[in-house]
Each structure stands twice: as structure tokens, then as C-alpha cells.
Amino acid sequence: GAGVSQSPSNKVTEKGKDVELRCDPISGHTALYWYRQSLGQGLEFLIYFQGNSAPDKSGLPSDRFSAERTGGSVSTLTIQRTQQEDSAVYLCASSLSGHRSDTQYFGPGTRLTVL
Amino acid sequence: DQQVKQNSPSLSVQEGRISILNCDYTNSMFDYFLWYKKYPAEGPTFLISISSIKDKNEDGRFTVFLNKSAKHLSLHIVPSQPGDSAVYFCAAAYYNQGGKLIFGQGTELSVKP
Numbered sequence: 001g002a003g004v005s006q007s008p009s010n011k012v013t014e015k016g017k018d019v020e021l022r023c024d025p026i027s028g029h030t031a032l033y034w035y036r037q038s039l040g041q042g043l044e045f046l047i048y049f050q051g052n053s054a055p056d057k058s059g060l061p062s063d064r065f066s067a068e069r070t071g072g073s074v075s076t077l078t079i080q081r082t083q084q085e086d087s088a089v090y091l092c093a094s095s096l097s098g099h100r101s102d103t104q105y106f107g108p109g110t111r112l113t114v115l
Numbered sequence: 116d117q118q119v120k121q122n123s124p125s126l127s128v129q130e131g132r133i134s135i136l137n138c139d140y141t142n143s144m145f146d147y148f149l150w151y152k153k154y155p156a157e158g159p160t161f162l163i164s165i166s167s168i169k170d171k172n173e174d175g176r177f178t179v180f181l182n183k184s185a186k187h188l189s190l191h192i193v194p195s196q197p198g199d200s201a202v203y204f205c206a207a208a209y210y211n212q213g214g215k216l217i218f219g220q221g222t223e224l225s226v227k228p
Contacts, residue, residue, distance in 0.1 A: 040220075050214070058215075104214060
């Protein structure tokens, strides 16, 4: 079956512009996660959606970052007024139920470059 | 502060030998640990996990060891194969925060033929 897909695969933007990154999770997966990997760093947790519960936004680095998940499926991560330090690979993952023992399946990521 | 640490950014081993990747954590609220493997331009893929109630979990060539008193875990790959060359990430989950994972910085493993 289809895995997690993300679009665009690459995004180059100018400092100060807004960007939207999209994630299509595996069908039937109720949990969706966003992480980012900055150059030379590990994966940093950003936000986590689980079913109809309020999302865990504890990893969002600033109020310029927001995310939504529509209809319990597709998710969009929005970064407003982008800064150069936002340059990173943004990874989305989904899992069946959101339990910590559930395997998280990752998409290929969106590479964001802020000039 | 870095709650999950992988202090070796890279490791090189000979094909057929054992690869040992290490990970340390600081938060006692972690109770589930995972290893992910990542190839360039791809997302990470799950490799193996261990619950804090165990000290060892084995899956084929991969074994994860957990030492709770030392807050240390390690991944052993025996025998190592060239296809194992990738970046390996250690991750930890809190006992009460669902699937939220805290990752280490990664160790790049190179297995030479």
C-alpha cells in the first residue's frame, strides 16, 4: 500500500515569506507527527495529532509555526515569516493508534531552504 | 538540553564484524526506546525497540540492550553488512505522552567490504 507522502519535496523561499508543507499519512492511521532535522542535527519533535484529541504542540519552536489536520487525514504545517534558521528537512510520520509502541512510518521529507 | 545523546557521530566497521552503536538518555520518564535507520534522501525506518521492563530485545542480526541504571542503550549488529551503512537514530518515548519521540543526533555507520 501507499506510504506517507509529503509535498513539495523541495522548497526554496525568501526570508519573510510564508510556506505550507503538506503530509498525506497512511490511510487508517489515526496519529500524525511532524519532526524536523536541521543540518547535522537529530530529529526534533514539533507537533503530534492523535485522533480527535487536542494536538501536542509542545515542540513548535515559535508562534510562527502552526499545523492543522483536516478530517483526521491530511496535515499542513505552516511557517509564517520564515527565517534562515527554519531551513531544515521537515519530516512527517504516521502511526496506527498513537501508542508509543506503534511503529511510526516516515515520509521522505520536505527540504526547506530559506534564503 | 539534549535528553537523548549519541556521542559518536560516525562509526566504521569491517563487513562481518560487530557494530555497536551507543545512546545515553537523561530523563527517567522515558520508558520505551527505539532505533531508526535512515538512508540519504529517505525518511527514517523503524528497526527495533525495547520496553523499559526488559534489558534485551533481539531481532535477527539486531539486538538492543538497555541498562536503566546507567540510562544507556546500545544497538548491536552482527554480522555487519555493507547494506547496513546508514545513519542510525536512537529515540525515546515518555510513559505518558503517547507516541511523541525524542531523538538523538544520529550515528553514521559505514560498513566496509
